[in-house]
Amino acid sequence: MSFNCFCIRNMRRFATWISSPPAVSSSRLMPAICNRFADKSAAVRRTRAFSNHFSTERVSRKLVRNGEEKKLVVCIEGNIASGKTTCLEYFSKTSNIEVLTEPICKWRNVRGHNPLALMYQDPTRWGITLQTYVQLTMLDRHLSTISAPVRMMERSIFSAKYIFVENLYRSRKMPEVDFVVLSEWFEWITENIAIPVDLIVYLQSSPEICHARLKERCREEEKIIPLEYLEAIHQLYEDWLIKKTSFIIPAPVLVISADSDLPTMLHQYEENRGKILGARNF
Numbered sequence: 001m002s003f004n005c006f007c008i009r010n011m012r013r014f015a016t017w018i019s020s021p022p023a024v025s026s027s028r029l030m031p032a033i034c035n036r037f038a039d040k041s042a043a044v045r046r047t048r049a050f051s052n053h054f055s056t057e058r059v060s061r062k063l064v065r066n067g068e069e070k071k072l073v074v075c076i077e078g079n080i081a082s083g084k085t086t087c088l089e090y091f092s093k094t095s096n097i098e099v100l101t102e103p104i105c106k107w108r109n110v111r112g113h114n115p116l117a118l119m120y121q122d123p124t125r126w127g128i129t130l131q132t133y134v135q136l137t138m139l140d141r142h143l144s145t146i147s148a149p150v151r152m153m154e155r156s157i158f159s160a161k162y163i164f165v166e167n168l169y170r171s172r173k174m175p176e177v178d179f180v181v182l183s184e185w186f187e188w189i190t191e192n193i194a195i196p197v198d199l200i201v202y203l204q205s206s207p208e209i210c211h212a213r214l215k216e217r218c219r220e221e222e223k224i225i226p227l228e229y230l231e232a233i234h235q236l237y238e239d240w241l242i243k244k245t246s247f248i249i250p251a252p253v254l255v256i257s258a259d260s261d262l263p264t265m266l267h268q269y270e271e272n273r274g275k276i277l278g279a280r281n282f
């Protein structure tokens with residue numbers, strides 16, 4: 001190579017370097033570049049999977065799932081131990097109804113940890129942990145493919161936020177920063193992803209009855225729940241679904257009194273079957 005050639009090549013290299021100097025030495029740069037490309041192709045794959053899963057068409061700027069709009073989604077709401085699972089068990093015997101109970105197993109065991117128990121032991125420290133996970137698992141439930149013409153599911157991402165997060169915050173057990181971060185997540189989700197709900201069935205029960213049933217059920221984590229906690233949850237439900245003074249209600253509400261004994265409750269469910277399953281006309 002001539003001296004001139006050598007000089008010109010190095011001048012070009014210098015010019016390239018000065019216009020975009022490497023942030024790290026080249027031996028460290030190569031893996032970084034490879035990772036960037038690997039990340040990019042993974043991101044492209046994720047985006048493709050996402051757009052296959054969701055319609056690219058946006059309705060009110062929200063991502064919507066293909067073909068799911070014809071299915072009926074009913075959320076069963078109510079205080080702890082008000083009888084939601086029992087109600088779902090009853091309807092699960094009907095063909096053409098898919099029943100989704102709360103993912104409480106996950107809340108009690110995420111890779112060997114029990115955020116539900118931790119939250120009851122120390123809500124200020126662990127409330128954010130549990131509620132972040134509840135929000136994620138509820139969203140996962142809402143977005144899972146519906147396998148029957150009617151889906152009945154226990155609670156919703158809405159009650160997790162409007163009732164349980166709200167209660168932790170109002171009772172000063174959740175620090176403001178935790179509440180704000182959870183709220184930002186919740187608002188992003190509900191503004192960007194369509195979460196279809198056609199009907200809310202509210203099992204309205206007195207906190208005293210729920211307390212008695214909760215003791216009888218005897219879930220280990222819940223043994224320390226005082227009546228006052230159920231009263232606070234009850235009040236939040238009443239403000240949301242009966243007085244309609246607190247938060248947006250995502251669907252019409254059917255109220256069923258849930259204090260009666262089991263045979264009476266089953267009879268009431270049967271009486272309301274038409275209203276529940278014909279929720280679109282409700």
Ligand SMILES: Nc1ncnc2c1ncn2[C@@H]1O[C@H](COP(=O)(O)OP(=O)(O)O)[C@@H](O)[C@H]1O
Nearest residue numbers: 080081082083084085086213217260261262265
């Ligand atoms: N109508 C009822 N009368 C008496 N006990 C009931 C009734 N409904 C449910 N239970 C009992 O109360 C406890 C809580 O009911 P469950 O359906 O698990 O409530 P939730 O799912 O709302 O927490 C369970 O032990 C259940 O067997």
Ligand SMILES: Cc1cn([C@H]2C[C@H](O)[C@@H](COP(=O)(O)O)O2)c(=O)[nH]c1=O
Nearest residue numbers: 079080081102134155159160164165222
């Ligand atoms: C949705 C939600 C639930 N929890 C707690 C409250 C109860 O201990 C269980 C759910 O039991 P249920 O018999 O089905 O009512 O989970 C909570 O702490 N935070 C939540 O958002």
